[in-house]
Amino acid sequence: MARPPRTDDLPIPRPDPRSGKLSRQVVEAIESGIRSGQFRVGQRLPAERKLATQLGVSRTTVTGAYQELEARGLLRGHVGRGTVVVGAPSDSASAAFPWSQRASSSARQAWQLSLGTPAHRADVIRFDVGWTDGSLYPVTELNAILREIAADAALDLYRPPRPGGDPVLREAVSRWLHSRGTEVPPESILITTGGQQGLNVLARAFLEPGDVVVTESPTFIGALVAFRWAGADVIGVPVDHEGVPPDLLEETLIRHRPKLIYLMPTFQNPTGAVLGRERRRRILDLAMRHRVPVIESDLYGEIYFDEPPPPPLKALDGAGLVIYQGSFSKLAAPGLRVGWLAAPPGAWPPLAAAKAFADLHTPALTQRLAARFLESPRLEGHLATVRAECRRRRDHLVSALRRDIPRISFRIPSGGYYLWAQLPPALRTEDLVPAAAAHGVMVRPGPEMVPERGGEGHVRLCFAGFEPARLTEGVRRLAAAVEEASQRVNGARRETAPTVSVV
Template sequence: MAHKFEQPQEHSPLPLFTASVSAMIQLERSNGVPLYRQIYERLRNAILGGELPEGTRLPTERALARELHVNRTTVMNAYNELASEGLIEGHVGRGTLVKRTYLARELDDEPFEQHMPSWLFSLSAEEELALGHDARLMSEITALGDQQEVISLAAATPAAGLLPAELLREIVQDDLLTARQSALGYCPVEGLQSLRRGIAERMRKHGVPVDFQHILVLSGSTQGIGLVGRFLLHPGDEVVVEVPTYLGAIQTFRALGARVIGVPIDNEGMRLDLLEAILARRSPRLIYTLPTFQNPTGVIMSPARRRRLLALARRYQVPILEDDPYGEIYFEGEAPQPLKALDTRGDVLYLSTYSKLLAPGLRVAWLAAPEPLIERLSLHKQIFDLNTTALGQWLVSEILQRQMLDPHLARVRQQYQRQRDVMFQAIQEYWPAGTRVTLPRGGFHLWCRLPGDMRARTLLREAAQEGVAFVLGEPFHIDGGGRQYIRLSYAVSDEVQIREGIRRIGLAMRRIQSRRSPRDEQEGLHIERMPMV
């Protein structure tokens, strides 16, 4: 399967410019300038000068190295320099493409502004930073699902075979005609009362004493993060998050103008000694945490830390936003109780979703909070979203009333546990020594540290040649960290695809290692097993 994408595909509108690119690079091997620097500077000038238009597919590292009679590492270093300036970008299934930055366009003879409306340039530098490269990551991950030749281990979405199409068809056939007003009409901003009652009843079974008045139905978890952020935060306010943490939360808080402060996690969750030091010195307005099967690490916050976190929030008068998309996707024992179950004072705002449990297309999530806050947030919600889709709410409400969710979840948990095990076994079989893997007890993801000093971006570009995708660790960090980490999802692909995808990544890893001096070869695969709450 190696080098599957080195030759152009018939359906691709982008030509492969191996001959023309190599012809424009004249290397002077005796002038003292490193060869990679000469390649970088010539390609940079060609991109900025328009000789290589935006969208041009560059040769693979191997192909260009062969044409120029240099080591492949030389070309790799040149490409890395261009990528760091935003002049090229790797795309799974399409290779390395010229992608000039806004700065590069400004250097054109014909100003970029002539091609775009003036209002577009009202975006501030801060907004562009908040919505920049990592904001495109989610849409690119979603788009991978349409590329049949690519194995995606990136998307955090349920497998197609586990989407409850049969349940939904049964409900629609039985009752849609008689429930057309509830299912197809407008509904209250707070959500259908039948759904809110069903959610509250299920939360009580998990130890959270709420009623329907404490529930606000949302159009996805990210909407909940945004609503809470708009209500609690002003530009310049500080928010504490775990590091690493959910990319969508980082983007949302930064888009609201908040300053995001990171607290590292270990295998028991957020480091509360470091959190306490921050709370003592500063005045954050919110603590955001994923205490159960954390995204991306899969970590579960220990019971002692959960109690300590609540005590700190109470002492320093800082509310906690608990994000819990994966709490019911557990593989051993019983479901971990939410942090909210320990909250006796209303300090925890609890956020969850049916996107992972049922289907993301239903667009149904919810927030559980004190009733006065639900009333205020409902007023904010109706400004941006008059009501969450009635059909999705009605379908979820029917699933809860008909007691269909638990049998569905039993099947889901069993399947995802098998897929997790297949992925882990394939890593043991195909990946080189020195890899560190966090083995979760639930959720969708494996969090992996690459062996030695291998960088995730280098691996992603190499893996793109094999037709496999994963998520870099960097976007989950706020401090530039995560360069040697990747997140793999075992949820979306089937077992055959998982094994093949891991095998392809292993091939890419070994090619990278073969270009370097051997190191860490004596260290075996390191497994970090997550404790149960």
């Protein structure tokens, strides 16, 4: 049996930019090496940086390729051992059919975003995921409601409810909005299987391929995916401390003639920005003048740390051009997958049709549970707890960052789950994110959240899911990663600094 080739001279051809995506070419070269038997199970592959240098590509390219091969079960990262071949495609039935080549480009991108960043060690602290932890779910109350539902469980939990949603929940959502100063009748509410489905339903209902959607920049990844899956182009308007500047928005409306504006006016994901009251009015005026409807995502509006935020755009919407989105995930618990759209009457039929062909309807059981919790006297107490605890976590993260990584800068969010961190100058997410994963802490890369290009100097940290001790530990790991990545970057810069002869 021939000796496996040494790690450092893997026969991988340099990718050619004219032959398509570089990381795909690297994936195919390695997969074909494994398939042909050139690379064996147990063989160690070069470190990402080394292979990047060898192939003349960026480290991100190699990271992406390794991640995809890991996702396909061909490679695995081991602490201390680097990246190792663990599977051979010809061993399994899937080898006979080249599924991985058949994935749509959007599914490949989605894989990278959602699942394609496995950490290289156990006990990972996932600042990249936008949830609270279980200690902040109202489990006792939800269980009590569940027992009530089970005790008088009836047929209607199991039959297909109307596509628009369980009338009981639509009533409850309407009353909930009313208690918050926003009037939407039950028949204008559409229940969705969580907020993400709501975005897909909106995209289906109103977008055609080639349409333009305007969003904040940066914005929520799930919205970008939903709009792009419907074939739309997304144009971002950079947010400042008070959200979207109306003048910039107007320029964009004039220049790009979008089909929709998607905004998260309150505790924006990821920046935490709150659109000012005056801006809210001006933006509604602009939307009306340019006849562009507005999708207002208000998932975090109840998670305020100081005073309650300004009223939603929907509460100011006399013209019926705002579709408001809410969700049970941030009010109570993410596991039930219950969300809602509150639409002007004319917008409801296309939304209901898109919903019907998304999943027919949302389960009656989870709708009933959500309805009863929304009307429970315990809801306000629960929200007060969540606000206080998220505020404590924010404060703790802010202190830890200032103490351990003073070169990271940020605005302090006054609500929501996220902190949008600007990296030290010269450090980019593509340097930091893999280093952080190797140190056991995951953060969301800024570029994923920017509709066009940009965000390389930022990462998003979710502080809502961790007790202070874990926040401390996560920041400690992140500090080590920042240190390591900065040294590498400086080293690389010195190595590659051109010698300029001043003649």
